[in-house]
Amino acid sequence: MLPNVNDKSVLAVFKLVKAPIYSHCFSSDRSLLAITCETSCLVYRLTNINSQPKLVATLANHDKTITAVDISIHGRIVTCSQDRNAYVWEPLSDGSYKPTLVLLRINRAATSVSWAPNGYKFAVGSSARIIAVCYYEQENNWWVSKHIKKPIKSTINCLSWHENGVLLAAGGTDGFIRVFSGFIKGLDTKEAVAGSPWGSKFPFGSLIKELYQGSYIHDVEWRSKIEKVAYVAHDGTLNILDSQGGLQSVNSPDGLPFRSLAWINDHEIVCAGYSCHPILFSEASQGWKFAKNLDKVADAAQTPVATGEGEEGEDDNGTFGISALRKFKELDLKGKVTTSVKESAHENAIMELAPFAESNGQVTQISSCGLDGKIVLYTV
Amino acid sequence: MSDWRRIDIDAFDPESGRLTAQDLIPPYSHVITAQELQPKIQQLRSLSSSGDISSAIKLATNDPPYSADDATKAQYMMAVLETLTQVRQADITNILKGLNPQEQVVLVKYLYKGMSITEGQKQGGILLAWFEKLTQVAGVTPIVHYLSDRQTV
Numbered sequence: 159m160l161p162n163v164n165d166k167s168v169l170a171v172f173k174l175v176k177a178p179i180y181s182h183c184f185s186s187d188r189s190l191l192a193i194t195c196e197t198s199c200l201v202y203r204l205t206n207i208n209s210q211p212k213l214v215a216t217l218a219n220h221d222k223t224i225t226a227v228d229i230s231i232h233g234r235i236v237t238c239s240q241d242r243n244a245y246v247w248e249p250l251s252d253g254s255y256k257p258t259l260v261l262l263r264i265n266r267a268a269t270s271v272s273w274a275p276n277g278y279k280f281a282v283g284s285s286a287r288i289i290a291v292c293y294y295e296q297e298n299n300w301w302v303s304k305h306i307k308k309p310i311k312s313t314i315n316c317l318s319w320h321e322n323g324v325l326l327a328a329g330g331t332d333g334f335i336r337v338f339s340g341f342i343k344g345l346d347t348k349e350a351v352a353g354s355p356w357g358s359k360f361p362f363g364s365l366i367k368e369l370y371q372g373s374y375i376h377d378v379e380w381r382s383k384i385e386k387v388a389y390v391a392h393d394g395t396l397n398i399l400d401s402q403g404g405l406q407s408v409n410s411p412d413g414l415p416f417r418s419l420a421w422i423n424d425h426e427i428v429c430a431g432y433s434c435h436p437i438l439f440s441e442a443s444q445g446w447k448f449a450k451n452l453d454k455v456a457d458a459a460q461t462p463v464a465t466g467e468g469e470e471g472e473d474d475n476g477t478f479g480i481s482a483l484r485k486f487k488e489l490d491l492k493g494k495v496t497t498s499v500k501e502s503a504h505e506n507a508i509m510e511l512a513p514f515a516e517s518n519g520q521v522t523q524i525s526s527c528g529l530d531g532k533i534v535l536y537t538v
Numbered sequence: 539m540s541d542w543r544r545i546d547i548d549a550f551d552p553e554s555g556r557l558t559a560q561d562l563i564p565p566y567s568h569v570i571t572a573q574e575l576q577p578k579i580q581q582l583r584s585l586s587s588s589g590d591i592s593s594a595i596k597l598a599t600n601d602p603p604y605s606a607d608d609a610t611k612a613q614y615m616m617a618v619l620e621t622l623t624q625v626r627q628a629d630i631t632n633i634l635k636g637l638n639p640q641e642q643v644v645l646v647k648y649l650y651k652g653m654s655i656t657e658g659q660k661q662g663g664i665l666l667a668w669f670e671k672l673t674q675v676a677g678v679t680p681i682v683h684y685l686s687d688r689q690t691v
Binding site: 312373394415 | 686
C-alpha cells in the first residue's frame with residue numbers, strides 16, 4: 159500500500175487481520191483497542207500511534223461471527239454475535255477478561271451493541287425485531303434484558319444512546335428512524351430527562367419519535383448538547399433530525415452510501431462508507447452541505463498514469479471502476495502493476511467511524527475500521 | 539420428518555413477527571385514486587402533444603402517484619412514456635439540467651419502469667438515451683436512490 163502522499167489527513171494505518179473488521183472500539187483512555195475478527199474479539203494495546211498495536215487478549219466465546227463490540231467507561235467490553243448471544247467481559251488485574259453471558263432472549267442474530275454513557279446498561283439490536291436493553295441484576299449476579307418490540311418491523315442495524323442515558327435512537331432495515339425510551343427503574347432518574355424537548359413522559363419502551371426514511375439505515379448518532387440525531391441511509395444520504403421532527407438531508411457527493419458517521423462539533427459531521435474514504439459535511443446558513451474529502455484518491459483523469467498504446471478502449475471513460483480495470487490491464491500486459499497507482503488508506507468499504515481525540519469539544523482525530531481488516535486514524 | 543432443516547419454524551410461532559410484503563409498503567397518509575389522477579394525466583398528455591416536453595417532464599416527476607394501485611400507476615406510466623418518447627435527442631440534456639435532484643430521482647424510476655414493460659421495451663433506444671444523459675448530468679446518485687427506495691412508480 160502506498161500512502162496517499164498529497165493528503166496529510168491519514169495519521170496511522172494498522173493492518174491488523176486478514177478478515178473484515180465490522181466494528182471496533184477504543185477504551186476511554188485510548189490505550190486499548192477491541193476489534194471484531196470473525197468469531198473472536200481481539201484486544202490490542204496501543205502505546206503510541208506510530209507503532210503497531212500489540213495483541214493482548216483474544217475473547218473467543220462466540221461461535222458465530224461477531225457483529226459489534228463496545229467498551230464502557232469502566233473498561234467492560236461487550237460483544238454481540240450472530241450466535242444470538244452477547245457477552246460482557248470484565249477486565250481482571252492480570253490483563254485477562256472474565257466473560258458473563260447475557261440473556262438476550264432473541265431468536266435471530268444480534269447486530270449492534272452500545273453501552274449507555276454511564277456504563278451500567280447497554281442496548282443490543284437484533285434481526286428478531288427486538289432491541290434488548292440489558293442491565294446487571296445484583297440479586298441474581300446476572301445481566302438481564304428488557305425488550306423493546308413495538309413497532310419495529312425489521313432488523314435493527316444501529317443504536318445510539320443520548321447523553322442522558324434514557325433516549326435511545328435506533329435505525330434499521332424497515333427504513334424507520336426511531337427514538338425510544340430505555341428508562342430502567344432503579345438505574346435512571348427522572349431528573350436526567352427533565353425538560354427534554356423530546357417529550358414529557360418516558361416509560362420504558364415507549365416510542366418517542368418516528369420518521370420514515372424509506373431505505374436501510376446504517377448508522378445513527380446523537381448530538382445530545384443540541385438535541386439532534388444524525389443518521390446515514392443506504393440511499394447515500396446523511397440526515398439530521400431535531401426534536402421537532404425537522405429534517406435536513408444531504409447527498410453523498412459521489413453517490414455511494416455511507417456506513418457510519420461521527421459528529422465533529424455541533425456543525426460538522428464526518429461520514430464514511432462504500433467510497434472508502436471519510437467525507438466531511440458542515441452546516442451553513444442554507445443547511446448541511448459537503449465540505450471536503452479526507453484521503454481521497456485523485457480521479458484517474460487528474461493523475462495521468464502512463465498507459466501503453468492501444469489501451470484506450472471505449473470502456474475507458476474514466477467513471478466506473480477504472481483503477482481496477484487499469485490494474486488488470488497492467489497485470490495482463492506487463493505482469494506487474496505500475497508503482498504510480500495510488501490507494502487510499504482503506505482499500506475496501508469503511509464500516510465504522512469513532513471519535514479518537516478531542517479538544518475543546520471539537521473532535522480532532524477519528525478512527526475507522528473497514529472490510530480490508532485495517533484500522534485507520536485520520537486527522538480532521 | 540427427514541427434511542427437518544426446511545421446516546418453516548416461523549409458521550408455528552404467531553409471535554415470530556415475520557416481515558410480510560405489507561410491512562414494506564411505506565406509510566401513506568392518503569391513497570390516490572384513478573379519478574383523482576385523471577386531470578394530471580390529461581395535462582401531461584396535452585403538454586407533451588403541444589411539444590412542451592420540458593414542462594411535461596417537470597409535471598410528471600413532481601408528486602408522482604406512489605400510493606396508487608398498480609392499474610392507476612400503469613395508466614400514469616403510459617402518459618409519462620409518451621412524453622419521454624416524443625423528445626428530440628438533442629433536447630434531452632437541457633431538459634435534464636432543468637430538473638432538481640428529486641425530479642431526477644423520479645425520472646430514473648420511470649426510466650427503469652419503462653424498460654421493464656413491453657411498451658417501453660419497444661422504445662428502448664430513447665429510454666437508454668435518457669438514461670445515458672442523466673448519468674452524465676447527475677452521476678450515480680439518482681440510481682442509488684432508486685435502488686434503495688421503497689416508493690415505486
